Amino acid sequence: MHIVTTTHGHTFDAASGQPLLDAAAASGLVLPYSCRTGRCSTCQCRVVAGATVALHPELGLTDAEKADGWILGCVRSAASDVVLEVEDLGGVALPAPRTLPCRVQSVERLADDVVRIVLRLPPTAAFTFASGQYIDVIGQDGVRRSYSLARAPAASGLLELHVRAVDGGAMSVYWFDRCRANDLLRLNGPLGTFFLRDVAGLDLVFLCTGTGYAPVQAMLETLATLEPVQRPRSATVYWGGRVGADHYHASPAVDGLRTVHVLSRAPAEWAGARGHVQDVFLAERPDLARAVVYACGSDAMIHAARTRLHSEGLPPGRFHSDAFVCSSAAPAQPVTQSS
Ligand SMILES: Cc1cc2nc3c(=O)[nH]c(=O)nc-3n(C[C@H](O)[C@H](O)[C@H](O)COP(=O)(O)OP(=O)(O)OC[C@H]3O[C@@H](n4cnc5c(N)ncnc54)[C@H](O)[C@@H]3O)c2cc1C
Numbered sequence: 001m002h003i004v005t006t007t008h009g010h011t012f013d014a015a016s017g018q019p020l021l022d023a024a025a026a027s028g029l030v031l032p033y034s035c036r037t038g039r040c041s042t043c044q045c046r047v048v049a050g051a052t053v054a055l056h057p058e059l060g061l062t063d064a065e066k067a068d069g070w071i072l073g074c075v076r077s078a079a080s081d082v083v084l085e086v087e088d089l090g091g092v093a094l095p096a097p098r099t100l101p102c103r104v105q106s107v108e109r110l111a112d113d114v115v116r117i118v119l120r121l122p123p124t125a126a127f128t129f130a131s132g133q134y135i136d137v138i139g140q141d142g143v144r145r146s147y148s149l150a151r152a153p154a155a156s157g158l159l160e161l162h163v164r165a166v167d168g169g170a171m172s173v174y175w176f177d178r179c180r181a182n183d184l185l186r187l188n189g190p191l192g193t194f195f196l197r198d199v200a201g202l203d204l205v206f207l208c209t210g211t212g213y214a215p216v217q218a219m220l221e222t223l224a225t226l227e228p229v230q231r232p233r234s235a236t237v238y239w240g241g242r243v244g245a246d247h248y249h250a251s252p253a254v255d256g257l258r259t260v261h262v263l264s265r266a267p268a269e270w271a272g273a274r275g276h277v278q279d280v281f282l283a284e285r286p287d288l289a290r291a292v293v294y295a296c297g298s299d300a301m302i303h304a305a306r307t308r309l310h311s312e313g314l315p316p317g318r319f320h321s322d323a324f325v326c327s328s329a330a331p332a333q334p335v336t337q338s339s
């Protein structure tokens, strides 16, 4: 057993071959994570001292980042005692994930390629989560895919998902062609660390593409319930799509909320914003020192936005994200690379 110490001074035990993320969770310490397959880089942390072993390829890191000591905690284990530089959510108590049966309450087409799924849980489930988190849905044939929860926790206990069709995708075929009210499924969750931190007095910015709007909607509902002293100075959603139909939903009512619809393949008559959400945000010359950014949707947008915003002056620790990377892929073949 190895001892891992974070630069915030927390320690946890980690066995050889055990992902650092799992070892931290087993000791009650929450480290940031999302995909758990080495793709999204949410669990990125830096080895300050000690040796670690890559259990699977770290697809979410560039060669320069690897050379600089960065690792992905979801696919790395300790090979000695280790000191880690990592965003440590030690004080945050997120509900523990559980596996539960659920039934489809309704299926509704929101756009040609987007459906709203409402799931209901057994009355005794007492399922709770933080707005922004996601669940894994386990289909009737065992197929398991991740989906963000699109509404804040509600007394009804109903869970809403916004699902975009992926051509030929196993779960897409189920949701769009075969899913019926009352179908029995299972879910595992809540998962991930994409949730609203302290936003008081800051300029709160949401960058999302496609169904990346789903967790943003849940966070907006939570935002609407904050006390005045907890509220951000401003709140803006930049929602990117290719064409107008990709903006399949109206934002919930939140005092002072501004929503900017952005199109990358806009027709000539489109009078709104064009291009990429992060470029539209930066073109407004924001005061990045006062901004906090929550980004969700395509991996390409999140990587581009994170790099550009930090290089333009967004302070460290002010970019939170959930990348909708392919969730069918298990970590690829084990590797033996160490650092
Ligand atoms: C944390 C997380 C949250 C997510 N939340 C949502 C959500 O709220 N709404 C939503 O619509 N989706 C979400 N996704 C994506 C979702 O989990 C599935 O990966 C996606 O819907 C495809 O599943 P499928 O079974 O239809 O396709 P699969 O059978 O998994 O894949 C079919 C083909 O498409 C490719 N593919 C699959 N997904 C992607 C992708 N994202 N980008 C590029 N190629 C891909 C596969 O490599 C494969 O070749 C989320 C993913 C993650 C990791």
Ligand code: FES
Residues within 6 Å of the ligand: 032, 033, 034, 035, 036, 037, 038, 039, 040, 041, 042, 043, 044, 060, 072, 073, 074, 075
């Ligand atoms: S790369 Fe580790 S959680 Fe996504």
